[in-house]
Amino acid sequence: MTDAYVVGIDMIKFGRFPDRTVPEIGSEAALLALADCGLKIQDMEALYCGNLGQANAMVGQRILQEIGQTGIPVVNCANACATGATAFREGWMSIKAGVYDTVLCVGVEQMGKGLLGGAGGGSGIPKEGLLGSGTMPAVFAEAGQEHASKYGTTFEQFAKVSVKNHHHSTLNPKAMYQIETPLETVMNAEMIAYPNTKLMCSVNVDGSAAAVLCSEKKVRELGLMGRAVKVSASVMTSDPWQERDLVMPDVNSCTRQAAAKAFEMAGVGASDVDLVELHDCFATAEILHYENLSLCGEGEAGHMIDSGDSALGGRCPVNVSGGLLSKGHPLGATGIANIYEVSTHLRGEAGKRQVEGAKVGMTHVIGLGSACAIHVLEKVS
Amino acid sequence: MSEENAARPLPVVPYLKLPEDGDPYIEGQKCSECSAIYLGERGGCSKCGARGTLQATKLSNRGKLHVFSIVHRSFPGIEVPYVSAIVDLDGGGTVKGNLINIEPDPEKIQFGMPVEVVYADALGRKDKDGNSYISYFFQPAS
Numbered sequence: 001m002t003d004a005y006v007v008g009i010d011m012i013k014f015g016r017f018p019d020r021t022v023p024e025i026g027s028e029a030a031l032l033a034l035a036d037c038g039l040k041i042q043d044m045e046a047l048y049c050g051n052l053g054q055a056n057a058m059v060g061q062r063i064l065q066e067i068g069q070t071g072i073p074v075v076n077c078a079n080a081c082a083t084g085a086t087a088f089r090e091g092w093m094s095i096k097a098g099v100y101d102t103v104l105c106v107g108v109e110q111m112g113k114g115l116l117g118g119a120g121g122g123s124g125i126p127k128e129g130l131l132g133s134g135t136m137p138a139v140f141a142e143a144g145q146e147h148a149s150k151y152g153t154t155f156e157q158f159a160k161v162s163v164k165n166h167h168h169s170t171l172n173p174k175a176m177y178q179i180e181t182p183l184e185t186v187m188n189a190e191m192i193a194y195p196n197t198k199l200m201c202s203v204n205v206d207g208s209a210a211a212v213l214c215s216e217k218k219v220r221e222l223g224l225m226g227r228a229v230k231v232s233a234s235v236m237t238s239d240p241w242q243e244r245d246l247v248m249p250d251v252n253s254c255t256r257q258a259a260a261k262a263f264e265m266a267g268v269g270a271s272d273v274d275l276v277e278l279h280d281c282f283a284t285a286e287i288l289h290y291e292n293l294s295l296c297g298e299g300e301a302g303h304m305i306d307s308g309d310s311a312l313g314g315r316c317p318v319n320v321s322g323g324l325l326s327k328g329h330p331l332g333a334t335g336i337a338n339i340y341e342v343s344t345h346l347r348g349e350a351g352k353r354q355v356e357g358a359k360v361g362m363t364h365v366i367g368l369g370s371a372c373a374i375h376v377l378e379k380v381s
Numbered sequence: 382m383s384e385e386n387a388a389r390p391l392p393v394v395p396y397l398k399l400p401e402d403g404d405p406y407i408e409g410q411k412c413s414e415c416s417a418i419y420l421g422e423r424g425g426c427s428k429c430g431a432r433g434t435l436q437a438t439k440l441s442n443r444g445k446l447h448v449f450s451i452v453h454r455s456f457p458g459i460e461v462p463y464v465s466a467i468v469d470l471d472g473g474g475t476v477k478g479n480l481i482n483i484e485p486d487p488e489k490i491q492f493g494m495p496v497e498v499v500y501a502d503a504l505g506r507k508d509k510d511g512n513s514y515i516s517y518f519f520q521p522a523s
């Protein structure tokens with residue numbers, strides 16, 4: 001089976017673009033990714049497009065109407081917050097299967113502001129605030145509180161995740177925000193759902209990211225191996241049964257299963273990983289995933305954030321892009337944007353936030369419901 | 382007929398049972414193959430995949446607080462703050478609801494604390510036909 005490589009990848013600066021259409025936003029990233037490797041839409045054999053908000057509206061085809069209607073097959077996919085990673089993985093599978101040698105993957109989202117989550121719905125009366133809360137900040141607060149219950153993790157430790165990721169984003173011009181948020185600022189921000197304050201919730205933004213994937217033969221033929229990034233693992237899982245499933249979505253088991261498979265597929269261990277972009281939809285979630293991804297031992301996540309191990313310059317920098325907390329979280333774009341971040345470090349092109357000597361990186365997303373996707377990327381030496 | 386409906390409150394969810402001649406309770410569906418417990422009726426068991434093995438069972442009115450969050454911002458029209466709680470019932474079954482009769486202060490709420498299930502009017506909420514509802518809540522138990 002051939003190896004698959006990222007040869008072109010880019011994202012737009014995340015922001016709010018209420019006056020643009022979803023295909024326009026997606027096209028911009030697609031053109032940037034093509035320009036990154038010097039290829040044209042005529043060179044692409046298929047398009048895999050991830051978008052959630054207009055999942056039934058043929059976004060991929062409408063992107064081609066903007067950048068070149070070449071008649072190639074288009075697959076539109078939706079998989080909650082794993083949507084972009086799913087589109088990327090579909091492209092990866094087509095290369096691995098030997099069906100195509102060159103494909104384009106795009107993730108795009110236009111969000112609007114506001115609280116995400118289930119309002120209860122159904123018949124009768126609203127259940128929100130009556131049968132607990134279905135808002136995302138509360139759901140992830142409860143997930144984080146399991147860690148607090150088991151290991152004594154504190155509000156301050158959860159808040160430090162947000163301080164770190166906001167700091168990282170000051171070094172990333174493509175992040176939504178470039179603002180330092182000291183610990184007191186994070187802890188004293190409006191409490192949304194304890195222990196998540198407003199600055200501990202990801203930012204709803206519009207954005208897009210895109211990648212061009214090639215087979216090994218094609219990379220060599222095109223002479224693009226110099227800046228190519230090897231996709232050494234692509235894994236997805238859904239959530240295995242857990243006894244509290246009906247009232248408490250489990251983001252841990254699916255991540256643990258995916259991580260174990262990804263390490264095996266890539267033939268690397270957690271200690272080989274030089275940087276990680278993981279799904280910090282809320283500050284509480286990042287703490288859980290340190291352990292879920294084996295970046296530290298069980299119960300050591302609080303220490304990992306306290307010690308600076310997960311900060312730029314630390315043992316295993318996490319979310320040096322600023323993460324979903326500060327770079328922003330356009331649902332369908334996130335899974336490719338985090339592959340862009342890791343690829344940029346592996347290419348040594350990350351500027352002020354460069355993780356020195358990065359050779360292996362990992363990306364992780366969770367779509368609640370649940371879909372977990374993990375990619376392991378390697379520098380080509 | 383409609384006056385009769387309006388007179389008798391409805392259960393907030395189908396798995397809350399309000400017997401005419403007994404106390405309210407939460408009903409679980411228990412798999413006879415693997416003992417997994419669900420809330421609400423379903424065709425098969427998502428733990429073991431067995432079909433036709435789920436049987437109605439009365440869940441306990443006592444349990445332990447697994448985790449909680451104190452919600453300060455919710456959807457428009459929803460009164461805050463409130464404590465969103467996940468409770469493991471004694472004997473099995475996990476239920477989510479509001480924890481009441483406790484200060485919404487993280488210092489005052491302990492993981493694992495014993496709670497009991499109480500039944501009361503659904504915070505005055507009525508449906509479009511004017512029906513009242515009974516809901517379940519958790520409160521600290523000794």
Ligand SMILES: [Zn+2]
Pocket residue numbers: 412413414415416417426427428429430431434
């Ligand atoms: Zn079963």
